[in-house]
Amino acid sequence: MSKPDKPTTQAGDGRAPVPEQKVPEARTPKRLPPGGQRGGPPWMGAAMPAEKSMNFGPSARRLLGRLRPHRLQLAAVITLAVASIGLSVIGPKLLGHATDLIFNGVIGRQLPAGTTTEQAAAAARAAGNDNFADMLTRMDVVPGAGIDFTALGRVLVLALTLYLAASVLIWWQGWLLNGVVQRTVLRLRAEVEEKLHRLPLPYFDRQPRGELLSRVTNDIDNISQTLSQTLSQLLTSLLTVVGVLAMMFWISPLLALVALVAVPLSVIVTQRIAKRSQQKFIAQWRHTGELNGQIEEAYTGHELVKVFGRQREVEAAFHAKNEELFRASFGAQFISGIIMPAMMFVGNLSYVAIAVVGGLRVASGTMSLGDVQAFIQYSRQFTQPLTQIASMANLLQSGVASAERVFAVLDAEEQSQDRVAPSRVTGRVEFAHVSFRYDPEKPLIEDLSLVAEPGHTVAIVGPTGAGKTTLVNLIMRFYELDAGWITLDGVDITSMPRDELRSRIGMVLQDTWLFGGTIRDNIAYGRPDATEEEILAAARATFVDRFVRSLPDGYGTVIDEEGSNVSAGEKQLITIARAFLAEPSLLILDEATSSVDTRTEVLLQRAMAALRSDRTSFVIAHRLSTIRDADLILMMEHGRIVEQGTHEQLLATKGAYHRLYRSQFVGALVDDEDEGSAPRTPSVQGALSS
Known part of the structure; x- marks a missing residue:
């Protein structure tokens, strides 16, 4: 929905034209009324359409790109990994040399002492044992000598030292990398939190709270787990493949080519399985968010669920969504789990081929037994990282799917930027040709104009859905106008910083909100720097002090998360005290006394009359007795x-207000055609003359 042009400023009004703010049509979401998605019955789960995911490659690159601020640490991580893997891949070659020392000693002891290797080989060839003769010519044996334990000990100590050093380096590398990952996730959480504060209210109207919370909590946790578990293994696995492959070609190019046959086969198997599992993981996390939304709605509205006897419907909706999550999770884990056994099968085929070819080459004397043993170890080291990389595909798919959901929040269109704040606010509010609608197809406010002078009280009345609350939401800039403008002291509110605008406005809503903290903290929420005397004065003026004194902990009483340890009327009084203490220039009261008793309401009317003095006030009311003294209705x-x-x-x-007043103080009219008939309760007819 593109924004209609604002009306041009008429000559002589002294106002500069307000620049038009265009919103790209393709990205502007369809707006819903406040609470449109969240206000439904708890048993009606938020059935979101399937999201179209980004490609795995771009999403993975974007996720890895968030590590860029830690380039120096990552360089140290790579250096340590290279050194560690370099030391590790030398180990099998040393152990192969140790095997040659043992094997040469065993064969040398069987040969006659005092002869040379060439003589022993010639004797074996004369006896018809050509293979043994060929093997002897390529072995470093001393006929008649046994195993050289001194040389063997030096080789084993060197191998142990290399493996120990490699372990220390890999531990250091893991410690550095873990710090990089956790700081990256810390920054990502902070960005998402800051982004949520920059998003317009319509974005939250479209998002079920459980789904949004799942993206902010579950998905970011999954990203953290994925980066922690995969980055280190991926790095070491890739370096191991490179290092092992170099050693394999050094020992035997022929056996290295045999081992490489497994690589394209492994890649083909992994790609085919990974493609099938990717969509499953995306569906898994989408269903997780939807299930969280259902649970959150059912929990916050559990009283309504019980009152209307909808437990079975809630359970049925939960089990249906839980079943969808089960099928998606089972499919994702099962399909991705096939990768590991498939890779093991390919690795075993490569192992058998190397063992056969290596044995033949040892028998022919073209390779030593130690080199074959080392090559078999290298072949295991070569296939193992490939198997690890393939087995991490499920974690990668899951982590990237979560990253896509988090990036969708970060990429959401933000509210327009703020500009200059007015130097002084007196409270004159003007609506000029204002038009607004949540749904482009359903008009709500069309070409509305009014002026609220400083210090005046403007009461807004009308039937439900008339646009009363929407009017004050537009003043607060919770939503942007489709046409027209609203000015505060002659300054268009769209040119004012939202924080500055809202800091001048005090608001008391029909739906009270208290956070988990003391009563003192809740009263001082709008003015954290208020003194104890100011807090007590606001509490006395709004009759909070009357019931707080009866509590064991007084103003130190901690209100629980749901505010269930104070009554609805007491919560309303605390919110009024909060607005009283803030001393705003503009006051908005939306059915602010709906939850208090009649006697307290009368007292509060006096308190709010003092609160409204010298400041502009907008009062939304259904009970007309509360706004009879308003300057403008x-x-x-x-x-x-x-x-x-x-x-x-x-x-x-004798118009619409007169009819509404009669319906409250004289008695409901029977039908529209009976408006001229006598009221049902003529004994209160005198109320009209008051």
Whole structure:
């Protein structure tokens, strides 16, 4: 939905034209009313459409690109890994040399002492044992001598030292890499948190809370686990493949080529299986978010679920979504789990081929037994990292799928940038030709204009859905206008920083919100630097002090997460005290006394009258007794102001406000055609004259 052009400024009004803010049509989401997605019954799970995932390659590169700020640490990690793998791959060659020392000693002891190797080979050839003769010519044996344990000991100590040094280096490399990964995830969490504060309210209207929380918590945790478990193994596995392959070609190019036959076969198997598992992992995390959304809704609304007897429907919706998650998770894990046994099978085929060819070459004398033993170890070391890389495909697929979901939050369109704040706010609010709709197909507010003078109280009344709360949400810039403008002291609010605008506004909603903390902290939420005397003064003025004194811990009473240890009316009083203490320039009261008793409401009317003095106030009310002293009353229907004036003026016009007033204080009218008939309770007819 592109934004319509704002009306051009008329000559002589003294205002500069407001620049048009275009929003790209392709990226502008369809808006829903406040709470549109979240306000449904708890048993109605958020059925999200299947997301179209990005390709694995671009998503993986973007995820790895977040490691770029730690280039120096990553360079140290790579250096340590190269050194560690270099020492490790020398080990089998040393052990092969040790095997040659043992084998040469065993064969040398069987030969006559005092002869040479050539003489022993000639004797074997004369006896018809050509293979043994060929083997002797290529062996370093001393006829009649046994095993050289001194040389063997030096080789084994050297091998042990190399392996120990390699272990220390790989531990150091893992320690550095883990720090890089955790700092990267720390920064990613911070970016997501900051992004959420920059997103417009319509974004949250479209997102089920459980699904969004799953992206911020579960998906980021999965990214952390994936990076921690795969980066180190991938690095060491790749370096091991390179190092082992170099040693294999050094020992025997022929056997190295035999071992390399397994590589394309392994790649083909891995690719075919990975393609099938990728979509399964994406579905797994999508279903996880949807299931979290259902659980969160059912838990927060569990009282309604029980009252309306919808436990079976909630359980059925849960089991259906849980079954979808099970099928996606089972498919993802099963398909990706096939990679490991498939790679082991390919590795065993390579092992058998090397053993056969190597044995033939030892028998022919073209290779020593130690070299064949070393090559077999290298072949295991060569196939093992390939198997590890393949077995990590499921973790990589899962981690990249989670990264895509987190990147979708980071890529979401942000609210427009703030500009200059006014130097002084007196409280004059003007709506000029304002139009707004949540759904492009459903008009809500069309061409609305009004002026609220500084210090005046503007009451907004009308039936449910008339646009009363939407009007004050537009003042707070929770939503952007489709047309027209709203000014505060002559400055368009779209040119003001949102934080600065909202810091001048105090708001008390019908739906109270308290955070987990003390009553004192909740009152001082809008002014953390308030003194104890100021907090107590605000509490006394709003009659909070009356019930807090009866609590064992007084103002230090800790309110639990749901605020269940104070009543609904007491919570409302605390929120009013919070607004009282903030001393805003502009005050918005949205059914602020709906949860208090009649006697307390009368007292609060006096407190709020003092609170509204010298500041502009917008009061949304259904009980008309609370706004009879307002300077201006707006009667809204279908997003339009159908009547405006004082209480007496609107009663005198005998219009929509008069009918609404009669319905509350005289008695409900029977039908529209009976409006002229006598009221059902004529004993309170005198209320109209008050």
